[in-house]
Amino acid sequence: MKKGIESMKTDVLVSIRNLVKYFDISGGWLEQLRFTGGRISRQEVIVKAVNDISFDILKGETVAVVGESGCGKSTLARTVMSLYPPNSGEIYYQDKRIDQLSEKQLKYYRTRMQMIFQDPYASLNPRMTVEDILSEPIHFHHPSMTREQVKEKIIKVMKQVGIDPDWQDRFPHEFSGGQRQRISIARALTLDPDFIVADEPIAALDVSIQAQILNLLMDLQQENDLTYLFISHDLSVVEHISNKVAVMYLGSLCEFGETEHLFSNPNHPYTQALLSAIPKLGQRFSHTRLPGDVPTPINLPPGCVFHTRCPYAREICFRQVPQLIKEDGKTAVACHGAAEGWLK
Amino acid sequence: MSTLLSISRLNVDFALRKSTLRAINDVSLTIEEGERLGVVGESGAGKSVLGFSIIQLISKPGFIASGEIQFQGKNLASCTYEEMRSIRGNQISMIFQDPMMTLNPVLTIGSQMRETLQAHRQISTAEADRICIEKLKKVYIPSSEKRLKQFPHEFSGGMRQRIVIAISLLTDPSLIIADEPTTALDVTIQAEILDLMLELCESDNMGLMLITHDLAVVSQVTQRIAVMYAGTIVELGSTALITRDPQHPYTVGLLGALPQRAARSKRLNQIPGVMPGLAKIPPGCPFSNRCSLVEAICRSTRPALETKQSGIQVACHMVK
Amino acid sequence: MSLRWRQLKESDFVYYFFRDPVAYVSFAILLVLVISAFGAPLFAPHDPYDQTTIDIMDSELPPAWKDEGTAKFLLGTDDMGRDMFSTMLYGMRISIIIGLGAVALQAFIGIIIGLLSGYIKRFDTILMRIADVQLSFSTYMIAIFIGATCQMMFGVANYEKIAAPLLILIIGLAEWPQYARTVRASVLAERKKEYVEAARVIGLSKIRIMWRHILPNTLSPVLVISTVQVANAIMSEAALSFLGLGMPQSKPSLGSLITAGFEYIFSGTWWITIFPGILLVLLILVINLLGDWVRDYLNPKLYKG
Numbered sequence: 018m019k020k021g022i023e024s025m026k027t028d029v030l031v032s033i034r035n036l037v038k039y040f041d042i043s044g045g046w047l048e049q050l051r052f053t054g055g056r057i058s059r060q061e062v063i064v065k066a067v068n069d070i071s072f073d074i075l076k077g078e079t080v081a082v083v084g085e086s087g088c089g090k091s092t093l094a095r096t097v098m099s100l101y102p103p104n105s106g107e108i109y110y111q112d113k114r115i116d117q118l119s120e121k122q123l124k125y126y127r128t129r130m131q132m133i134f135q136d137p138y139a140s141l142n143p144r145m146t147v148e149d150i151l152s153e154p155i156h157f158h159h160p161s162m163t164r165e166q167v168k169e170k171i172i173k174v175m176k177q178v179g180i181d182p183d184w185q186d187r188f189p190h191e192f193s194g195g196q197r198q199r200i201s202i203a204r205a206l207t208l209d210p211d212f213i214v215a216d217e218p219i220a221a222l223d224v225s226i227q228a229q230i231l232n233l234l235m236d237l238q239q240e241n242d243l244t245y246l247f248i249s250h251d252l253s254v255v256e257h258i259s260n261k262v263a264v265m266y267l268g269s270l271c272e273f274g275e276t277e278h279l280f281s282n283p284n285h286p287y288t289q290a291l292l293s294a295i296p297k298l299g300q301r302f303s304h305t306r307l308p309g310d311v312p313t314p315i316n317l318p319p320g321c322v323f324h325t326r327c328p329y330a331r332e333i334c335f336r337q338v339p340q341l342i343k344e345d346g347k348t349a350v351a352c353h354g355a356a357e358g359w360l361k
Numbered sequence: 362m363s364t365l366l367s368i369s370r371l372n373v374d375f376a377l378r379k380s381t382l383r384a385i386n387d388v389s390l391t392i393e394e395g396e397r398l399g400v401v402g403e404s405g406a407g408k409s410v411l412g413f414s415i416i417q418l419i420s421k422p423g424f425i426a427s428g429e430i431q432f433q434g435k436n437l438a439s440c441t442y443e444e445m446r447s448i449r450g451n452q453i454s455m456i457f458q459d460p461m462m463t464l465n466p467v468l469t470i471g472s473q474m475r476e477t478l479q480a481h482r483q484i485s486t487a488e489a490d491r492i493c494i495e496k497l498k499k500v501y502i503p504s505s506e507k508r509l510k511q512f513p514h515e516f517s518g519g520m521r522q523r524i525v526i527a528i529s530l531l532t533d534p535s536l537i538i539a540d541e542p543t544t545a546l547d548v549t550i551q552a553e554i555l556d557l558m559l560e561l562c563e564s565d566n567m568g569l570m571l572i573t574h575d576l577a578v579v580s581q582v583t584q585r586i587a588v589m590y591a592g593t594i595v596e597l598g599s600t601a602l603i604t605r606d607p608q609h610p611y612t613v614g615l616l617g618a619l620p621q622r623a624a625r626s627k628r629l630n631q632i633p634g635v636m637p638g639l640a641k642i643p644p645g646c647p648f649s650n651r652c653s654l655v656e657a658i659c660r661s662t663r664p665a666l667e668t669k670q671s672g673i674q675v676a677c678h679m680v681k
Numbered sequence: 682m683s684l685r686w687r688q689l690k691e692s693d694f695v696y697y698f699f700r701d702p703v704a705y706v707s708f709a710i711l712l713v714l715v716i717s718a719f720g721a722p723l724f725a726p727h728d729p730y731d732q733t734t735i736d737i738m739d740s741e742l743p744p745a746w747k748d749e750g751t752a753k754f755l756l757g758t759d760d761m762g763r764d765m766f767s768t769m770l771y772g773m774r775i776s777i778i779i780g781l782g783a784v785a786l787q788a789f790i791g792i793i794i795g796l797l798s799g800y801i802k803r804f805d806t807i808l809m810r811i812a813d814v815q816l817s818f819s820t821y822m823i824a825i826f827i828g829a830t831c832q833m834m835f836g837v838a839n840y841e842k843i844a845a846p847l848l849i850l851i852i853g854l855a856e857w858p859q860y861a862r863t864v865r866a867s868v869l870a871e872r873k874k875e876y877v878e879a880a881r882v883i884g885l886s887k888i889r890i891m892w893r894h895i896l897p898n899t900l901s902p903v904l905v906i907s908t909v910q911v912a913n914a915i916m917s918e919a920a921l922s923f924l925g926l927g928m929p930q931s932k933p934s935l936g937s938l939i940t941a942g943f944e945y946i947f948s949g950t951w952w953i954t955i956f957p958g959i960l961l962v963l964l965i966l967v968i969n970l971l972g973d974w975v976r977d978y979l980n981p982k983l984y985k986g
Contacts, residue, residue, distance in 0.1 A: 085547035098882055120884065127884035140875035144897040154883040193635050204879065223403035223636075224574060228618035228629040235628060252548065253577075257620035257629070277625070294552035296577035298604050298621065304552040310517045378696060 028076040029112075030212055030244050031097065031130075036106035038067040038089075038096045064314050066092040068268040068322075069106070071341070074212075079238070079245040081259035081276070083252060083291070087311065089268040090248045094214045097246065098132050099123055110212070128158050131205035135217035137197035141189040147200055148185040151175070154207050174203045177240070178233060195226035202233065206241065214246045219254065231258060252295045256280050264288045267322040268314055270341055274348025284350040286327050286360070321353065329354050364431075365536055365568045366392040366415070371428030371438070373407075373414050375639070382639040384410045384423060386592040386647075389666070392536065395566035397559075399579030399600065401615075402589035403636055408572045411589070412538045415570075416449045417442075432536070451481045454529035458541040460521035463528065464513040470524055471509030478531050496527040500557060519550035526557065536568040543578060555581055576616060580604045588612050591636055591647040594666055598673030608675040610652045646678065654679040697978055704974040707967040714964055718773040725767035726755075730932070737762045741950050757952045759941060761930075768933060769957050773964065775934040779848050780915035784907055786853025787914075791860020792896070792903065798861065799868025800891050809865070812858035820855040820917055821924075827851050828926035841929040848927060852917050856910065863906050867899040901979045908972030912965045919961055935961045 043049045043062040051060045066089040074080045082090045095101050097108055099115065108116040115126050134140035141150055151171045155162060162170075172182040178199040189197055198218065205213055215234065219227040235258065237243060249255050255262055255276070262279050264272045264287065271285040283289045293304040307326045312318055318325050324334040333353050341351045354360030373385035384407050392398050402408040413419045415430055415437060430437040433452065437445070449455075457463055465473055474493040475486060484492075490509065497505035500523040513521055522542065529537055539558065543551040559582050562569045571583055579586055579600065586603050588596040588611065596609040607613045616622060617630030634651045637643065643650045649659040658678050666676040689695060698704050717724050728734060739762035743750045750757060756765040798808035831847055832840045840847075871877065872895060880890045919936030921927040923943075928934040930941055935957045942953025 085549065095878070100878060100881055120886070124884050127882065130882075132879065132882045134875040134879060136875055140879055142876040142880075142894050142898070145894075153880075153885075157883060157885060195635060201879070208883075224576070224615055225403060225618050225632045226635065228620075228631040231620065232628045232631055235626070250547065253619070253621040257623060257625055290549060294548040295621075296552070296555070296575070296581045298577050298580050298616070298619065304549075304556075306553065307549055310519070 029073045030076045030110070031074040031246070032107075032109040032112075033073070033093075033097065034071050034107040034109070036067055036070045036093070036096060036108065037104045038092055038101055039104050040064040040066055040092075062315060065317050066268055066314060067096060067103075068317070070263075070265075070268075070270050071106075072263055072270070072273050074244060074246060076211075076244055077238075077242060078260040079247055079258055080261045080263060081247040081249060081255040082263045082265060083249055083255050084265035085250060085291075085311065087267075087314065088265045089314070090250075090265050091216055093265070094132070094216045094246060094248045098130060098214050099126075124158070128208040129210050130212045130214070131208060131210040133198075133202055133205050133213060133215040133218045136221050137194045137201060138189075138221075140201045141197055141204075143189055146186045146188055147175075147180075150189075150200065150204055151185075151207055154204065158208055170207060174206045177206065177237065178203045193226075194222055195229060198222060198226075198230055199233065202230075202237070206237070209241070211242070212244045212246070214248070216248045217250065218247075220250065227254070234258070252292065264291065267311060267317065269322050270351060271323065272348060272350050272352075273341065274344075278347040282348070284344055284348060284355045284360070285323075285352050286329055286354070287323050321351075329360055331359070333357075363394055364391050365394045365396070365433075366570075367429075367431040368415070369429050369431070371411075371414065371430065372426040373410055373419060373423060374426040376422045376424070380640070383426075384592050384639060385414065388428075388592075388594055390587055390594065390597060392568045392570060394535065395562070395568060396585065397562055397569040397571065397583040399583035399586045400570060400572045400589060401574065401576055401579050401586055403574055405591075405636055405638070406589040407592040408589050409540055412455075412540050412570060412572045415538060416453055416455060417445050418449075418455075447481070450477060451532045452534050453536045453538065454532070454534040456522075456525055456529050456537060456539040456542045458544050460518070460525045461513065463525045464521060466513050469510055469512055470516075474509070474528055474531060477528055481532050492531060493527075496530045497524070499530065499561065500524070500527045502527070518546055519553065522546060522550075522554055523557065526554075526561070530561065530565075533565070534567065536570065537562075538570045538572070540572045541574070542571070544573070544575070551578070558582060576604070576619065577621070588615070591642050592639065593647060593676065594674075595648065595676045596673060597666060598671075598675075602671065602673055606671060608669060608671055608673050608680045609648075609677050610654050610679070611648050614651075646676075694978065698974075701974060703970055707970040707974070710963065711967045711971060714773065714960075714967070715777065717770055718777055721767070721770040721774050725764075725770045726753075727764040727767040729763040729768040729771055735762050741945065741953075743950075744952055756956050759938070759953045760945060760950075765952060765956055768938060769935070769960055772928075772933050772935045772938050772957065773960060775845065775928060775932065776915050776918060776936070776961070776964070779845060779852070779918045779928075779934065780911045782846075782849035783852035783856070783914040783918075784910045786849060787857045787910060788860050788903065788907065790853070790857040792864050792899075794857065795861040795864025795899075796868055796891050796896060799865040800872055800887065800895060805865075808861070812861050815855075816858045818855075820852065821920065823855045824851045824917070824921050825924065825926055828921060832926070837929075841931060844928050844932070848918055848921065851921075852914050855917075856913070859906060859910060860903065863902050864899050867902050868895055871895050871898050905972065905976045905979060908968055908975060912968040912972070915961070915968075916965060935964075 041061055041063055043060065049059045049061055050057055070093060082093060084090045092101065096103050103116050107114055110126055110129065115123065148171060151174065152167050155167050155170055171185065175182045180196060180199050180203065192200065219230050222230060231254065238245065247259055259276050261274065262276050263270055264285065266287050272279060272288045279288065280292065283292050290305040290307050309326050312325055320336045321334040321339050324330040327334065337353065339351045339353045339356065341349045342356050343349045344355060352360065369389045371385055371388045372383060375382045375384050388411060400408045400411060410419060410423065414425055417437065417440065425438050428438060471493060475489045478484065478489045478492060493509060494505045497508060502508055502520065502523055516524065543554050546554060555578065558569065561567065571579060573579055583600050585598065586600050587594045588609065590611050596603060596607065596612045603612065607616050614630065614632035618632065620629060623629050632651055637650065645661045646659040646664050649655050652659065656679065664676045664678045666674050669675050669680050739758050740760050742754050742758040744757040745752050745755050754764045758764055759768060794808050798805045828851065835843065877890060877894055880894050918927055918934060919939065922934055922936030923940045925940065928937045930937060933941065938957035939954050946954050
């Protein structure tokens, strides 16, 4: 599954360039009015969920996005899937720009890019049978297919994900969490996509079921030549499944690089703290404590977003946003300390 | 060291419409004074029911069918409601997964802490405040005097869980039952909370029953582990031994399923199937329908929890 | 078929239904009332609409167990000599038809508006403000206004012909915001769920997502308010009839029967008002009790807590 990365340099499948996504949570304009200091003023409350993120996803690889809750990783996934329009920046699929397309123009790309969701209890419509759930995408995108062809396809994907095809006319509530997640994966596969965004696909499952689903995802990648964007908060899962990792903090990319290299050689102070916090079996940990709490994405700190909690922060970190700089060909780090060499 | 809590042959049943289901089946275990025990299992294994039944907080159709829970010379299984109330939140405290389950959103932290304290002790408000501030300092909440006047929503998730821990410490309990205390938290905060719990247990010689699905978390904090499957304990022994060399096929499978144990990008070792619901537990060994070592005896006779050669108590016919 | 039947028999719904005496007794009474109302031509001893069978000499006869009563008219007769029992059955039929019709109209308008305003953001503000305005008028005010206008426009004779559909229209139009708000609230909850995102990832159109994915999942609260709304609509109709703006005396509903008897109640002829009154209360009561039970069943948190 892990192919030589050097030979595939030109084979970029999905490319994300300077992506920015803000959410306006201030409501209607009447609700934006604030009375401060004897004057009425209009205030917009904007959540800066994703700030200027760029990276490439090569064909056949698994890129994982990790970060703690609220870091914008799910927003990134949904923006890549065109569920949210980005505020600025570009998304390319095989060199075609897709972030400004209308729903009609997107139709083709919907068959190429699919998504798996976190909550197996919410991601399947409770009023539809498994057959309805799986046939809907096929009917919609390939209306010319005959009933038999659709049926054949459904049976094929159900077998592929390990669900007995005889259970087609059952409803989602008749299945366990792991089986539902398999059905959700089957739905994504019905259109034979190349690229799948998996948003925390195993976070809601039990340990032994997690292993089953991870194995399934890895098998499918081989059988169907899939490329994954894998969103997760679980670093040990990420270390296991991905070729590359993007570490996010407060909407910004801290570090991006090859998994093995990044896990053994974390450069960014946040990555270091995150990795040290993973509970490891059978050994008492000595993790790096980060002072304070994560600031809100409504008022981002100026300069480096991590400087409020960074043990190494210097004056430059308070005013200048660090750029993502390739360190040694294998990882790229957004940190002044790493760039100027005074870290550690 | 003397025994703090001793559960023997506990059975907990749920009386449902058509039948009575056994959620906890013949569970026996002890916690020594100051000992930290981890109860590990997947959802539905009965680990939370076990924790709740100790303090008689099992919700309605559930009830203790038989068995004893000895705690400081009392059998908690047969305590009256009033007796239980003086123990619960006093000598035994509980920490839940969601801090907002414990904290009332419309009361200040201070009034909630004072209330807990004054429910169990006859002390003045000033004295209560002094203890509250002392406990908040213990869980590293800065400027605790000011914090007493704040409401739960003014704290972050990690801080709230610290406050819940501070509340559980108020009456200097000898046992804390923590049900998935870090599951809702991010890794960095989880690490801090685990650190804190470990430190507090060691400094105050408190017993801890840590209920969780996460083997790695348990291995950080506890001295002994009880692995639960379908309402029974299948393996019980020292944390170091079990994480290094698990005996029961279920524990072996569970540990093998952890990505951090496996080689990168290789298939994980998976246990086939799912844990059966309470109504569908197979006769004999409850794990027999998923086990790779299964033989005829497993399907007919339920194995007892016995100490095996490794020094670990295992409920399995196949382990010597 | 037999499998479906067995599944139904073993379902929680049936189990809890038969364990709750309030539920099954109410249901049994409602069933009897509805069957006798719609089977009125079969069960009623007299036909109150057939002028030829009515004799004015029989007017204001007391119930059969009174001294002056006759066995021919079990519950006595009204001021026009119609058999009370038969007239009440026919009247209940009209009341129920108007109630169901008005609720169907309310639900139709309310569901469409609720879906649109919940799922398409730019419609939300305007549609909900319209609903607010509508709610700030009392139902009766609108009904009295429209009813009185129509009576003037068509004349009393013609008004009798269009009374039933007109009442359905009035009550239906007055109460749709209840549905719109309920549906909107559950659409807002459903649209955040991942299955809706999954449908968007497939590329389905907004209309299709609303219709096929969101609507079926908002129907249980709709079912709950429907029961209450049917009872409310029947009451509204009775109230309007009482004010003389409802069903005419020639085709009386329960409400118009109560009004008709009201004039005679002080002269000792109490049965013309009291019997339809009891029937109306019973009908509303069992519908509301059943509605409460359905709500409790669909909201287990409330039920088992």
